[in-house]
Amino acid sequence: MPPSVRVQNLGKQYTIGGTDSAYSTLRDALVEVTKAPLSRFKRNGASAKAEKIFWALRDITFDVEQGEILGVIGRNGAGKSTLLKVLSRITEPTTGRVELYGRVGSLLEVGTGFHPELTGRENIRLNGAILGMRRDEIEKKFDEIVAFAEIEKFLDTPVKRYSSGMYVRLAFAVAAHLESEILIVDEVLAVGDTQFQKKCLGKMGDVARDGRTVLVVSHNLGVVGALCTKAIYLADGMLRAEGPPDEIINCYLSETLENKVHDLERLRFSGMGKQVRFLDLSMANTENNVDYGEPLEFVLTIQSDADLQALTIGSTIFNMTGTSIGSLITREEFSIAAGEQLVLRLRVSNLPLAPGSYYCGFSIGSGGRLAVRSDLDALIGAPTFQVLPISTNDEDDPLINWHRGWGNIVFNETCLTVEKPHLDHANK
């Protein structure tokens, strides 16, 4: 199958602090010209300006085949949004070339161009036109859009009176009915209620089955894993890895773990960690891979500047959509002396976590378990671990095909009994 999107050596450069990055005032420009009339010509030379140049994207090359759903993952600032902006032609690349075969529909935001004063009906037409639909195309799909958004009753109400849920549903409905060969989507699934999100995911799957191509940027690794047929991982504006989604997600997660010490500061809540702080959060499980049912073993290194007693550890586990799965506060209390460093081992057993990726949050609290506990240090985002669908118990076979829509907990101890209705009851 030939590629329908071809990206070759794509690069995008921004100048930080220069006149390009922020809008300036006429006065600034005049002052600059009068102060140094020659600076305009000097700018092209390789002077001290070099440090202000920033490559948001560098040498990106990849293909997307027809019918594929490509997931783009990476941290904040890795260049994901810039890539979508270039592919959507919102901003021009500095180097390289992109070829898009077919009509391109891009959806970088839900409800682009919606006007609050206009009614739902009017906004469907306006938004459709902005997204590049022809007028007859909009009229043809009109009823379908309204039905998909479930807003029949409010069609003639200005959208400023809509609830945010209705607004998002309508906006996505318009975009989802765009008949383009290539669809570019950014993070739109982060909004709306879960039921509608599911509907949107289904719609995007349909789009790809129709032989159209989808490019989606998401922080939600679960969505990327479930929906995409291929993924690319961007880091510092460069293409770090390209391949099957599961492999790429693993690569992303393991790299996120590598520079952990450096990261703790970023993960820490502001104002926390003054007296006592986590120095390192890691896991004793090999490569942070946990077989299903295996206990989680955390190794926490903490350091204190003060003598503290009756400390406890709190922990919350999150799934990759950011939903907390559950929490604990240790029963055991511990003390630490000023200047002391402690290594704590925390073991969590019998946790029926379904196969998937998770991350943790940790806190050090004082005040005992039952009294009012206050956090002395708190951070969210590390460590990250994976539960693998490998079980020592043969009966746990649904694990192999665990669907993300089933949630994060495997209900193990279940019991089904069969009761036959009483005969005399049935005769009546």
Place this chain on the structure above:
Amino acid sequence: MTANEHSLHERPFPDRALVVIQPSKSTTLDFAELWQYRELLYFLTWRDVKVRYKQTALGAAWAILQPLFMMGIFTLFFGRLAGFDTGGVPYPLFALAGLVPWTFFANAISMSGNSMVGSTHLISKVYFPRILIPAGAIAACLVDLGLSALVLAAALALYHVAPTTHLLMLPFLVLLTSTLAFGVGAWLSALNVKYRDVRFLLPFLIQLWFFASCVIVPSNALPAKWRGFIMLNPMTGVIEAYRSSLFGLPFHWASLGFATLVTIGVLIYSTYAFRRMEKHFADMI
């Protein structure tokens, strides 16, 4: 990388539209693309018209009231004060005939000049030829002009001014005014993205231009030494031509021709400047 190699040989989907994205140097308008997006121009115009008078008690009546109020004010001050040579036309009618096209021109410049900055959410999220934004603003003002033209027609009937063949020039004059407004507005709108000062300068510019355009005073009332200077302003010739057309007075062809040339020049420069700045809109706005 291997997958990329066959790009040298053939196009995979010959029946599909091909979009190529690469750094461009082009500063001319892509007319084929503009034609493709013509429906968007219609919708942007329609949106501006629909939204402009929402939540106003008088609604679209404002399009009529604006020039009427101004006519009232100027008639009060100038009508009796100085005996202008208006070619036999009653002063209120004379003023209205200037004010209707002028109000259109002023609103068009102001709306289009602020249109890009007002469309930040569109520019940073979706692609389309940006020039449609100021163009839509101008088109929406044309709808207002249509409404205020009704008032003008009523006033002409009231004063028993019979239409002459000179009225045939009217469509050309409207085209000329719109084009000039578009040229100025598009350039200002692009400049506004980079220098927000434009927003504050615009009202003064329009005010100044108003007094330099002989909207409420005939150009023959000015001292002779100023007259040549004032004719450098294309709008002077255009406003006078509107009056000639409406009242059946002789046209001043030289000044109208000059205004046309200036308009074409402004249009060419402005689209060039707009295209040059367009690439950086999304990064700057």
